[in-house]
Amino acid sequence: MHTAEQKLKERIKELTCLYEVTSLIVHSDYEQIEEVLKAIANCLQVAWQFDEETYVELETPIISIHTEERGEAYVFLESPIKVFNEPKGAIRVGYPSPKYSLDDFLVEEQQLLDNVCLEVGNLLERKEIKDNQENIRRQVEQADRLRILGEITAGIAHELNTPLANILGFAELLRERVEGDTRAVKDLDKIITNTIFSREVVKKLMFFACEMPEERSTLDIVPIIQDAIDLLRTTLAKNEVTCDLEVNAEQVLLRTDKIQLTQVIFNLVVNAIYFSPPKSTIKIKVTDKKDKVNLIISDEGSGIPKDKANSVFDPFFTTKPVGEGSGLGLSVVHGIIQSHKGSIEHAPNKPKGTIFTIELPKIK
Structure with missing residues (x-):
């Protein structure tokens, strides 16, 4: 008591x-x-x-x-x-x-x-x-920055398209005239190669700025993904990396733009190849659900550093050495996924590497 x-x-x-x-x-x-x-x-x-x-x-x-x-x-x-x-x-x-x-x-x-x-x-x-x-504040700020940058890059891309086409055209004509001059041909080949690279950067800028025309229709995305992988077979073999595709249905129908979807797969797999060690495997898993399609791409590379995790979708951000990446690949992917009303996220793979998870709604 x-x-x-x-x-x-x-x-x-x-x-x-x-x-x-x-x-x-x-x-x-x-x-x-x-x-x-x-x-x-x-x-x-x-x-x-x-x-x-x-x-x-x-x-x-x-x-x-x-x-x-x-x-x-x-x-x-x-x-x-x-x-x-x-x-x-x-x-x-x-x-x-x-x-x-x-x-x-x-x-x-x-x-x-x-x-x-x-x-x-x-x-x-x-x-x-x-x-x-x-x-939410960060997302709003990011969306605002991307909107402004999109307007700027659209103007830049349009301004660059014509002079790049002229440079490429005249360089190819000039190359035909100086075929006997080995040194001149070599220099012109460099001009042509760099012009083509610049044109691809402009194309990515236009994708990012949503200035590329799109034609959406209901498509089976499995052969589109397979074709994108086939385009990279030489690069995969060169880097001693394999790519496995797993699909839970024979057909996965989605309303999308074929070129844009190819761009998404191409950019993500190219990135995965770049960072993957020899003898490793890139896995692509497609899951068809009632109202959405999930697309997961995982690699066994070095992974994304924690201090850079929030910047991977930023335009012109890259962890590749100077001259090996424009920093537009993932921002283009992000823009395409957003235009499809979908989402894309990344997370660490185990024991190492990165997993990109894309969710695309089935919009009729």
Whole structure:
């Protein structure tokens, strides 16, 4: 039986804990939320009746926290942490057993634990809301930058098309006239090669700026993907890389533009080949679902560095050496997928490499 003085002492400990937890949450920095949760676990440890033997476990999607163990087995009070009414973890406070049983916990301690879990759930909700707002803000800024850049690049592409066509045409005519001059022919071949490369960059700019005409129709995309892979057989063999295609249906019908879909597959597979080591495999998996088509391309290369993960779809961004990439391939892919009302994401492959996941809705 507790005396009035003992009961008062326990209430003071509980109220102090709740005050400290509330203060920690009110003044929390969302960038240091792990430190806040550790401090909350420590507050709970000293709030219990037998604080010197109290053990606390705090589990959330962000972090798992365990205070110093005081025994080998425990009897626990437990309360769930709910985020938007969904269980996203729990807090357990225990005493060593068999020294203690559930009867040794106070009713007020369960109430305190429930209140702390409620406060932690509110904290995680606010962090999730803030993270979502930050993601939306970045997406809006990115879309705005891409829109402006699209307008600029469309103008640049149109301005460059005519002079590049002239350079290529006159260089080819001149090459026919100087066939006997080996040095001149060699120099003209360089001009022609670089002009063709520049023309391809302009074509990618026009794809990015959505200036290329498209003709969408309902097509079986399996042979289109197979044709794109076949175009790269020589490059695959040269790099000692294999490419496997897996499809869950004989026909996968999708309303799309054949040239644009080929561009998507071509760019992603070329990138995968570039970063894949010899004797590795690039896997393409096509899954036909009721209202969408999923396309997954995975490689066993070096993967995308974490500090560059948010930039891979940016125009002119590339991790390739100077002269080996225009930085437009993935931004063109991103633009084409968006124009089809789809989505594209990337994630690390295991044990190494990258996985690109494309989701395209079946729009009639």
